[in-house]
Each structure stands twice: as structure tokens, then as C-alpha cells.
Amino acid sequence: MKLESGIDVKKVYDQHDLEGWNPDTELGQPGEYPFTRGIHPGMYCDRVWTMRQYTGFGSPKDTNERFKFLIDHGQTGLNVAFDLPSQQCLDSDDPLAEGEVGRVGMAVDSLRDFEVAFDGIPIDKVSVSLTINAPAAIMIAMFLVVAEQKGIPLEKVPGTAQNDILKEYIGRGAWVFDVPGAIKLIGDTIEFCAKVAPRYSPVSVCGYHVRESGATPAQEMAYGFAIAEEYIQNVLDRGLNIDHFAGGFSFNFNVYGNLWEQVAKFRAGRRLWARLLKEKYGSTNPRSQWLRMIAGGGGSGLTWEEPENNIVRGAYYALAGALGGAQTMALCCYDEAYTIPTPKAQLISLRTMQILAEEIGLNNTVDPLAGSYFVESLTNEMEALIKAHMDEVDSWGGMVRAVREGLIQEKVSAQAYDYERRLRTGEEVKIGVNKYVTGEAERQEVQLHPYDEPSVTAKIDELHSLRATRDQAAVDRSLAQLEAAAREGVNLMPILMDTVKTYATVGEISKVLLRVFGPYREPATV
Amino acid sequence: MRRHGERIRVVVAKPGLDGHDKGAKIVARLLRDAGMEVIYTGLHRSIDDIVSIAMQEDADVIGLSILSGAHLPLSKRLLQRLDEEDMRDDVLVLVGGVIPNDDLPKLKEAGVDGVFPVATPFEEIVSFIQEKVE
Numbered sequence: 197m198k199l200e201s202g203i204d205v206k207k208v209y210d211q212h213d214l215e216g217w218n219p220d221t222e223l224g225q226p227g228e229y230p231f232t233r234g235i236h237p238g239m240y241c242d243r244v245w246t247m248r249q250y251t252g253f254g255s256p257k258d259t260n261e262r263f264k265f266l267i268d269h270g271q272t273g274l275n276v277a278f279d280l281p282s283q284q285c286l287d288s289d290d291p292l293a294e295g296e297v298g299r300v301g302m303a304v305d306s307l308r309d310f311e312v313a314f315d316g317i318p319i320d321k322v323s324v325s326l327t328i329n330a331p332a333a334i335m336i337a338m339f340l341v342v343a344e345q346k347g348i349p350l351e352k353v354p355g356t357a358q359n360d361i362l363k364e365y366i367g368r369g370a371w372v373f374d375v376p377g378a379i380k381l382i383g384d385t386i387e388f389c390a391k392v393a394p395r396y397s398p399v400s401v402c403g404y405h406v407r408e409s410g411a412t413p414a415q416e417m418a419y420g421f422a423i424a425e426e427y428i429q430n431v432l433d434r435g436l437n438i439d440h441f442a443g444g445f446s447f448n449f450n451v452y453g454n455l456w457e458q459v460a461k462f463r464a465g466r467r468l469w470a471r472l473l474k475e476k477y478g479s480t481n482p483r484s485q486w487l488r489m490i491a492g493g494g495g496s497g498l499t500w501e502e503p504e505n506n507i508v509r510g511a512y513y514a515l516a517g518a519l520g521g522a523q524t525m526a527l528c529c530y531d532e533a534y535t536i537p538t539p540k541a542q543l544i545s546l547r548t549m550q551i552l553a554e555e556i557g558l559n560n561t562v563d564p565l566a567g568s569y570f571v572e573s574l575t576n577e578m579e580a581l582i583k584a585h586m587d588e589v590d591s592w593g594g595m596v597r598a599v600r601e602g603l604i605q606e607k608v609s610a611q612a613y614d615y616e617r618r619l620r621t622g623e624e625v626k627i628g629v630n631k632y633v634t635g636e637a638e639r640q641e642v643q644l645h646p647y648d649e650p651s652v653t654a655k656i657d658e659l660h661s662l663r664a665t666r667d668q669a670a671v672d673r674s675l676a677q678l679e680a681a682a683r684e685g686v687n688l689m690p691i692l693m694d695t696v697k698t699y700a701t702v703g704e705i706s707k708v709l710l711r712v713f714g715p716y717r718e719p720a721t722v
Numbered sequence: 723m724r725r726h727g728e729r730i731r732v733v734v735a736k737p738g739l740d741g742h743d744k745g746a747k748i749v750a751r752l753l754r755d756a757g758m759e760v761i762y763t764g765l766h767r768s769i770d771d772i773v774s775i776a777m778q779e780d781a782d783v784i785g786l787s788i789l790s791g792a793h794l795p796l797s798k799r800l801l802q803r804l805d806e807e808d809m810r811d812d813v814l815v816l817v818g819g820v821i822p823n824d825d826l827p828k829l830k831e832a833g834v835d836g837v838f839p840v841a842t843p844f845e846e847i848v849s850f851i852q853e854k855v856e
Contacts, residue, residue, distance in 0.1 A: 280739035295795040296739050369741020369765045500841040533840050609747040616748050644822055720764030722750045
């Protein structure tokens with residue numbers, strides 16, 4: 197049996213597989229270096245992972261209602277989905293946004309929209325994750341301003357932004373600015389949060405989407421780390437000490453495929469990240485060495501065929517995430533191959549996590565797989581393999597270069613094709629897809645989330661009335677200052693906070709940044 | 723019309739803002755392995771871009787890959803532009819991606835030649851193209 201990452205698995209493991217293995221140095225206790233068993237002493241026994249379903253659609257008001265629905269049912273964090281125009285730095289009335297406003301996420305044009313989306317939500321207690329990348333610096337600025345409006349001091353604002361542009365160039369494709377400017381903006385958010393909003397995690401590095409694009413589990417971890425190293429270098433070059441900012445990094449990883457491979461990649465990844473931070477970057481603060489992560493999703497593991505089976509898959513993915521030591525979890529809903537999830541589908545995902553955490557005893561003890569001949573042996577092999585993939589990226593001249601030349605893109609898309617081919621031939625078993633197929637050819641009926649045209653029209657009308665009523669002179673002045681600051685190369689976060697307060701729109705701000713940083717040109721490899 | 727013996731030329735296109743390109747790239751590789759000449763447009767292309775690429779490349783097939791839900795307006799716009807350029811009869815128009823059941827007949831009525839939602843078997847796409855482009 198060969199795992200997707202390429203590691204052979206034997207039928208039986210025994211003590212000989214762990215000869216010379218020292219649990220004191222390889223494991224330590226939970227909450228102790230090298231954190232193989234988890235970053236906190238009590239892990240989910242003390243505090244269950246944050247449950248954070250990805251949510252957002254239509255107008256900020258529609259989204260606000262769904263947020264409240266999920267919080268009322270016991271969800272403990274929010275994970276904001278933005279529509280494609282917002283992800284691409286376009287206002288709702290931009291001609292390029294036509295047909296896309298509010299479709300796959302919430303439409304955001306200005307600070308006004310954040311005020312509505314987070315109205316009545318205690319964002320100091322329910323932590324908010326903004327799943328946004330190209331315009332992340334602008335959205336973080338808006339979020340911090342909303343927190344200020346709610347009377348929360350910046351040094352106490354919790355939350356996370358995805359803000360990982362390198363993975364957008366590899367998969368998912370929501371890029372706008374050229375690479376140097378885009379990385380500079382990320383560096384600005386990290387530096388600013390380290391100094392001003394230290395509880396805010398400005399970056400969630402996404403192995404997740406690289407995996408979705410075709411990477412193996414070992415490559416997912418390796419490429420995620422290689423991406424993080426590029427951001428670390430940007431901030432180190434500004435003269436900050438590693439321990440001043442590395443604690444602000446969080447990660448987003450995927451769960452689908454072989455159960456043991458997922459668990460081992462997380463345990464191995466945690467150890468490798470801690471060692472990297474300590475040995476390569478000289479970190480002395482344990483917090484900087486923590487691999488904090490959201491795990492789950494599993495979109496590519498879910499199937500269009502027999503969609504109810506995805507509920508079962510989601511439960512196993514949640515188990516893998518929990519055994520792997522996730523701090524936060526979100527599951528793709530069973531109906532996502534068809535539609536934006538319905539409230540019922542989202543509730544099933546939430547219930548799946550709650551049942552795992554509180555009903556069947558998962559939370560009795562930390563890292564129950566520690567010491568297993570098989571799991572520890574696989575964890576060791578995974579760590580070596582992740583390291584080997586990172587060395588390969590180094591040999592290409594680092595992740596930025598690998599992305600700009602399309603090397604990573606080409607590698608993962610070739611693997612994606614091969615994986616798809618193996619699914620078609622049945623080499624990769626997928627129940628209800630290539631095994632135990634019932635032969636029922638008709639397409640499944642799934643309740644669809646409707647696209648609300650009147651809500652879109654209202655959103656555009658509101659944007660026009662905002663433009664007509666705001667202090668245009670203040671907007672213009674702010675945008676001019678922003679452009680000057682961007683050309684000067686200073687940290688843009690303070691001026692972005694001032695700019696969003698004038699109700700300048702995401703589109704207007706981004707046009708200024710685009711003039712300075714230039715657009716990204718994709719190496720369109722297949 | 724395509725001359726006998728020439729390879730079928732396919733433009734695989736990602737229109738609009740959706741950046742999910744795994745499916746488009748998988749189909750591009752599939753068609754290439756099936757002996758076709760494949761031109762992949764890259765992301766975020768306007769319908770006008772796609773039409774002019776198809777024109778320059780003398781394409782037999784345009785395949786749109788759309789996962790955002792905007793398949794109806796984007797497909798209609800493509801068909802309209804092909805009509806305006808008098809290319810409609812020379813190009814097979816295909817759409818793939820996350821397409822709800824109810825939209826299948828709507829796309830066909832609008833004039834799309836073939837719709838291949840998520841989970842369509844590989845051979846169905848290849849044989850459809852081979853049969854129609856003759």
C-alpha cells in the first residue's frame with residue numbers, strides 16, 4: 197500500500213520500526229517543544245477547537261443574519277466568505293463585476309458594509325476570520341476600524357485574515373497585484389499587527405489550496421512552509437526580530453484522503469515548523485514556534501455523486517483534524533458540489549464537529565495516537581519527506597521564484613490530472629463514484645441556494661448613495677496620500693485605516709495600489 | 723471548416739472572475755492526451771478576449787470552465803459575440819463546471835452545444851468533441 201505522498205505502508209508495525217527513536221526529543225509533552233503532540237498542554241480537553249464554518253453571501257445584511265443563525269447554534273468563530281468582485285478588488289458597480297455580486301460570498305465595497313455585517317456581533321469574543329487575499333490589507337484596516345467603533349482597543353482585537361497571496365498564484369487564482377507589491381502589503385500587515393494589534397493574526401498560510409490544486413499531503417505542508425518563509429524574510433528584512441512577529445502566523449490545511457497520512461502530516465508538520473523556527477531563525481519564544489492551524493474543509497475529497505455520503509466523509513475528516521491537533525476547524529458542506537451551502541447543510545457540518553467534540557469521548561485525552569508504532573513511524577517519514585520537498589523549493593530559488601516561473605503550478609496540475617485519471621480507473625477508491633456504483637444515472641436533486649437579484653440591485657444602489665453622500669474631498673485627499681505613501685515604500689496600514697474611514701471603496705483604494713504595484717501577469721501553464 | 727487530418731483545436735477558457743482552474747487544466751491535459759491542440763487562456767479573461775483568442779487560433783471548440791455560478795450570463799455573452807463575429811457555425815461551444823440541474827436545459831436553449839457538469843466522465847467529453855467536429 198502506497199500513500200499519496202509516496203510513502204509505503206506495511207501491514208504490521210512493531211517496536212523495530214521505532215529503533216533509536218527518542219520520545220523525549222521527538223515528542224516531548226503536549227505544549228512542549230517540539231510540539232509534536234500539540235501546541236497546548238491540554239489541547240481540546242481544555243478548550244475545544246473553534247468551529248468556524250465558511251459563510252457569506254449576498255449583501256452584508258444577508259450575511260449578518262446567517263452569522264447570527266450559526267452563533268445561535270453554538271458556532272464559536274466566524275469565517276467570512278467574500279464575493280468574487282470583492283476578492284478581485286472590484287466595487288459592486290464595476291462592469292467586470294456583473295453577474296458576480298454577492299454570488300459566492302458577501303459583497304463588500306466600503307467600511308459601511310463591515311459595519312452592517314458585524315452589527316450586533318461581539319467580535320472581541322467570537323473571533324472573526326476574513327477569507328480574503330489580494331485586498332486583505334484594506335479589509336484588515338476596515339475590520340480594525342469596526343473594532344475601534346465597538347470600543348475594543350486595537351491591542352485586544354482577536355481575529356485572523358487569510359492574506360496569503362502566494363497560494364493564490366498557485367491555486368484559486370484570486371490575485372490582482374504583481375508579486376513584489378503583493379508581498380510587501382502582506383509584510384505591512386504583519387509588521388503593523390506585531391506592533392499595534394498583537395492579538396490579531398494577519399496571515400493564515402494556506403497549504404489547503406495548494407493541496408486542492410493537486411499537491412500531495414507532504415507537499416501541502418512543505419509548500420505552505422516555503423510560502424511562510426517568504427513572508428518571514430520580508431519582515432526580517434525590515435529589521436524586526438523573529439519573536440516579535442512569528443507568533444502572528446497561522447496556517448490553513450486540508451483534510452481528505454488517507455486518514456493516517458493526514459494525522460501524520462500534522463504531527464510531523466508541527467515538529468518541523470518548531471524546529472525550523474528555533475534552529476534556522478533563532479526563535480526563543482515558544483509561541484513563535486507554534487504551528488497554529490485551521491484544518492478541515494476537504495473539498496476535493498467530497499463528491500458530486502451520492503452527495504449525502506459527503507456528510508460521512510466530513511465526519512472522518514473532522515476526526516483526522518482533531519487527532520492531528522487543529523485549533524480551529526471548518527468542514528465543507530455536503531452540498532457544495534452543487535451550490536452555496538443551505539442553512540441545513542451548514543448546521544449538519546456544525547453538528548458533526550459538536551458530536552465529535554462533546555459526545556463520543558474524543559476530548560478525553562490529548563494526542564491518543566502518541567507512541568503508536570505505526571503513527572510515530574509515519575510521522576518520522578513524513579517529516580523527512582516534507583523537508584525534502586522544502587529543499588527542492590530552495591533548489592528552485594525559493595517559493596517566489598518557483599511561482600513566478602510557474603514551476604509549482606505545472607507540478608501540481610500534472611499531479612491533479614494524474615489523480616483524476618486514477619479516480620477514473622479506480623486506482624483511487626471513491627465509494628459511490630468508482631466502487632459500489634448503483635448505476636442510477638439521474639442527477640441528484642439538492643436544494644439550491646438562490647441567487648438574490650433584488651439584493652444585488654439594492655447593494656449597487658446603496659453604493660451609489662454612499663458615493664453621493666460621503667465627503668468626497670476627504671476621500672480624494674486620502675487616496676492621494678495613500679498613493680504618495682505607497683510610492684515612498686512606507687508601511688501602508690496606518691494610512692489605509694485613515695482612508696477606509698472616509699468610506700473610500702475597496703475598488704478606489706485598489707486602483708491606487710494597482711498604479712503603484714502593477715498587475716500580475718500569469719504564466720498560463722497547463 | 724476544418725481540413726481533413728488536422729488536429730482539432732480547442733480553446734479552454736476561464737471567463738470572468740472565478741479563479742478555480744484545476745478542472746480547466748485537467749480537461750486541457752485530457753484533450754491534449756486525446757490528440758487535440760489545446761490553447762489554455764489563463765484566468766480572468768473577458769468574453770471579448772476569449773473570442774479574439776479563438777479567432778487567432780482558428781479554434782474548432784471553445785470550452786468555458788465556470789465554477790462561480792455565473793455560467794448563464796457568461797455563456798449567453800459568448801454566444802452573442804460569436805454571432806456578431808459570424809463565427810457561431812464554425813465553433814463548438816462547451817460549458818463545464820458547477821452547473822445545477824435546472825440550468826442544463828437553459829444553457830442548451832441559449833445555444834450551448836454541450837454541457838459537462840462536475841463528474842462528467844472523461845471519455846464523454848472527448849467523444850462528444852470528436853463526433854461533433856467533423
